[in-house]
Amino acid sequence: MKRPVFYLATPCLVLMLLLGTAVHATAQHSLSIPLTEFSIVGKPLLQGKAADFRVSIPTPQRWNVTSANLRFPYVNSTGLLGDRSRLIVRFNDQVLAQVELLPESPEGLVTVPIPTTLLKPRFNELQFAVAQDYDGQCTDPGNPTLWTHVSVERAFLDVSYTLKPVPMFLSSIADFLFDPKQFNENRVHLVVPDYSPEMMNLASIAASGTSLRFEFRQVKFTLSQDLRQGMDNILIGDKLFVAGVLDQYERTPPQNDFGIMPLPGPAPVMPEDENNQEQTELRRFVDDHTRAIIVLSGEDINGVTSSTKAFSVLSFPLPDISSSDPGSVIIPEITRETGKNLITPGQKYTLDQLGMPSHTFTDMYPIPENMTVRLPSDALLPGNLFARLALHLAYGTQMRQDSVINIHLNGRFIAGVPLSNPQGGRYGGYQIHIPMYYFRPGLNTFTFEPVLTPLITDLCTFIQLKNLFVTIFDDSTLSFPELDHWVEMPELALFMEDGFPFTSWPDWRENAIVVPPNDPLSSAAAVNIVAMTSQKTGIAPYRVQFLNEPPQQPLDILVVSPYPDISPQIMQATPMAPRLAYPWQGVLQGSKEQSLYWWNRIMADIFPERPRSVPQPSVHAEAIEELVMNSDKLLLTQSLSPYAPMRTLMVATARSPEALLQGANAMSNPLLQGQARGSVVLADITDLEFGVRSQHAGERYFVGDLGSFRWFTYIVNTYPFWFFGTLMVILTLTAFVIRRLLRTRLKAKEQE
Incomplete structure (x- = not known):
């Protein structure tokens, strides 16, 4: 007699649900x-x-x-x-x-x-x-x-x-889901209704908000129109789209527009009963409580935008509820000087503001203390301007006179503070003037390295080490002079540093990102690049603009596309143009020898000169296209935009969308970032340690804003022969005209 299918299926369903949940909970x-x-x-x-x-x-x-x-x-x-x-x-x-x-x-x-x-x-x-x-x-x-x-x-x-199971509260997004202490490979999947420019704008904001919460950890993002198992998902779209996606898994959306819920997925299929040939396969869905879906929705695109911006803002903690209606979100004012650890020229900062609290060093060779500041990537750093470090410190008694605090900037020694009084001492504001050309655009690291020597160090004598103390107080200050914004381009090293020139406004205004239409992999590559740069600046790209065609407005343009899909007009403006001259590999790029005559030294004091490269022999290269198309290589180029002066065109490309997405993820690797420079970078995605090649090719140009006097200084420094030649011609012509006028006037008087 056959047993009823109901009695047979019920325990199997219960066992299946238990096993499905256990698989997710106990995965090692x-x-x-x-x-x-x-x-x-x-x-x-x-x-x-x-x-x-x-x-x-x-x-x-x-x-x-x-x-x-x-x-x-x-x-x-x-x-x-x-x-x-x-x-x-x-x-x-x-x-x-x-x-x-x-x-x-x-x-x-x-x-x-x-x-x-x-x-x-x-x-x-x-x-x-x-x-x-x-x-x-x-x-x-x-x-x-x-x-x-x-x-x-x-x-x-x-x-x-x-x-562990994810607590289904919005507050768990910051300190549980996207925790920078996770040092495994972090992947997040973005679910969108389509790959239109409007949705890519929102996807890049959501991805940047995720990267900002991970702080310094790389996050790899993927894009599709459905949920992906084995990782956290961010579901972006209006309520109709969100309901449609979740309905496939027999789930309902959160009550409000911004919410969190477990990731549903297919449960194990119940095994068939050999004694029941009529039994059909039953398939249900179970929740993976170790993964989460963050839902960013709304009635329309404006509501979705509000939810996405609310998710990306880090200035307030999220509540201990599963969903919320963010309403309107007001983003604080963003200026060029807004950004993580970014110095505003002309301002003074305490060490505490720069992230270095009061610190006491002990023992003979204490561990050095580092402090990092970030200068704007387009800051002009002349040699006749100085930053000022004013140290407030105290040191212990009975130390030898050769005790000292050595101060390094970017690994180079710049100053030493003597601790020479055996009775101990205190500096209320020890002044150190640092020439601005010691700094570099982007990140700069100060290292404070004390060397403390006991007063008595004789052989077979007790050496007292417990009195070796020096404290640098957090009310010490670092001040910078006013600086102009002017930088020579193209320079991919600046992009790797903090996304410049696209992050000169950290919210990505005055930029356009061009991707092929309906290409999820290329769009995902662009989203990864934007999220990487936002992680460096600390600001989400609230005014980013995705397009499918190059804009005609005066904007900086980032093209992220497979090589075959790039338009000829774009390609002609890049260093990939046919017959473009490339320097010979290994040829030294020297600078012109400076004259030692006294007038040159005086002019150098008035107009500090920047080194100018000596032209070198070059070779015409047309083989890069073949290298890109026949191997897994990422090609990055920068050049002057063909659509507007003083604007940059940057291209990130590879032979296929899959290789392009891999290359975009590789751009977060320090091995690639440390080797990228110039206007062309060709990187072997499979070997970033030895497979990165950088080169300068194409015309140079400048971007930034100089005051009138700085313009004059720049012209003298950059084109000295033309400037002084023109000045001599003008003076000669002026003298000639004055001479003719005087002679004419003298003849007129003689005739009278």
Whole structure:
């Protein structure tokens, strides 16, 4: 007798639903991450009697870490005493391991299990410390024999984890979903009703809002018209579209326009009953509670825009509710000087405002402290203007007179502050004047590196180290002079720095992004590029403008398209134009020798001259097209726009939409960003370490805004021979005219 299908199917359905939920909840993920991917404070070469360095290890709140192991190799000096020298590994101040530093086996490979109970949902501190000795008696703490090197380049952190269920509150977007402590590959899928320019504008704002919440972590975005499993989704569109997408999965939209919900997906198919030949396959949907959908909707395009902008704004915390109606969203005023860590010329800042709180250094060789500021990419940095650093600091007593704080800018020594009073001292405003040409456009890093020496360092004498203190207070100031905006283009290094010239207004006004119509992969590539630059500036592209054809207005233009789809008019204006001269690879680009005559030195003081390249032999190249079309290479070009003066045309292209999307994701890789410069970059997507080639080709031009006197200075510096030649001609003609007038007047008087 056949059993009823109902009784057979019901337990299977229950089991299927339970298994479907369990599969998502218990999926195991494993990562092996090099320590160089994390923030390292200090030097892995541990020198002296005692030294240490630290690594900041993030643990996301979203992860349930099941196991963690640290693997690292090391090399120690063969002059150490093994029974008195140790390498200690600490995690959040808990000692995990200690290793004898034996001279007879100076190399080793260590594996250290990290208890998961020590992994807190924050940035955890991993510390490598050494205690080193070489004679067992009177050890000189600075003896060069005392060293141990931890090879962080070959050290790895192995982590296994599962994902926790996502709290279905809007507040979880910032501190749970898009958490910068997630150091795995972060992917987010954007669901849109179509690939029209209007929807791409909103997709780029949503993607930028996501990247901003991830802060410095790369995020890879994809685009389609349906949900994608295995990642978080952002559903953008009016209520009719959102309801249609969710109805396919038997789900209803959130109550309000801006909401969060679990990601639905197909459940496992119930197995057929061999005894029931008439049974049909039953298919249902289950929620993946470890993934989420963020819904950005509205009655019309204006409502969708409001929800998208509300999602992208970081200035207020999101509420502990599952959905909300954002209403109207007012974006604060955005100026050219608005941006993350961006310096406004002519302003003074305290170190606290620049992200460096008061800091006390101790011991002989304390870990240096860094401070990063960002100058506008188009800032003109002349040699006759100075930034001023005014340090407020105090230092301890009984230190030797050669104690000092060394100050570096971008890795170059610029000044030293003497700590020479054995009675201790304090500086209320120690002035350091820094020529502006020491800086560079974009990010600049100050490094404060004290060297503190005890007063008594005799052999076999107790050396007191506990009095070695120096504090730099956060009310110290850094001020900048007024600067003009003027920069030589094309220069792709500036785009990699912070998106310049497209982010000269950080909300992407006065720009246009041209993509092929109805091409989801090329559109996704453009969205990834915009999100990458917004992450650098700290501002979402609220006024971005996507188009399918080049604009006729005076705008900077970014073309993101497969190579075969680029119009001939665009191609003719790029360095890909036929018969364009390319410099010979490896030819040195020198600068013209400066004369040492006294009048040249005076003119150099009045008009500080910028180096001018010496013209070099060139070769005509027409082979780049073949390289792009026959391999997975990304081509980036910059040139003067054919549609308006002082405007830039940039092209990002590859042989296919798939390769273009891969190339756009590769643009976030530091290996590519560090090598990109000039007007042409050809990058092998599969080998960014050795496969990036940069070149200057085509005409140079300038963008920016100079005052009248600065224009005069620029003309003298850039075209000195033409300027002084023209001036001599004018003076000669003036003298000739005056002479003729005087002679005419003199003859007239003689005739009288």
